Amino acid sequence: MVTLLQPRSAIVAAWPLRENAQAAAQARDLIREALTGLHIPQDPVDDAVLMVSELVGNAVMYGDPPFELVLRSLEGELRVEMIDSGTISPAMRATGVESEHGRGLGIVSELSGGRCGWHNATYATRSGPEGKAVWFVIPTSQVDLL
Template sequence: MAEENWRLPHSPRSARRARALLRRQLTEWKIDAQVADSAELLLSELMSNAVQHARRPFGRQIGVRVARYDGRLRVEVADANDARPRPKAADADDEHGRGLAIVAALAGRWGCCPRPRGIGKAVWAELPLRPFA
């Protein structure tokens, strides 16, 4: 198993930084470009949800973990809010509310678990890996 962890400020700008870190790591691991694109979109949605819904006083940082194991790539975002995410049905003209639907559509599987260290939760999504093209 290969794994990387990052802690980023609880800020909308952190989503961009997280995507850059992920892209660099996936390039180093020689992950297929299509899988990398999907992983980047998954991370964007999970980071956006954490920034929007895990507002202070729940925590000043968001944890990001990416792991490669057993033919899968796992992208995980942790925050200090205990509330579990719930997908909702967005109306056609809604500007928000599609993040978890996108995660569910892209990921081979996804879920939520207690934060490994400390209070809060981690929301994760997994993609099957393919050979580097």
């Protein structure tokens, strides 16, 4: 169930995530439930679930805990943010056909139509260290969120 944290706030929902490899499965379930509850069509939900999985996997592999998933309502779109306290800036890298890693940000960029990025961020569910948010957006102009 999606819990509205503050009426008319930019934050629709925020969740602390596990601090291990199970965070990706947790995040996939949370974002699917939230977007389905907001009546987002199935195809964008499926894309968002894949993008969240990639971002959480990167955070667990290259970032530092704590991990947090945030869903924000912006004008005509939803922004999904994966926050961690790591200091490594995310960057897409060239990968070969045989590469097992390195495709995640490319997948996010492709599925979001290039509407993705990262910025310094504060956590929504806890006080403490600042982190970085790696994000993507989902157009929602046809959906009334609040």
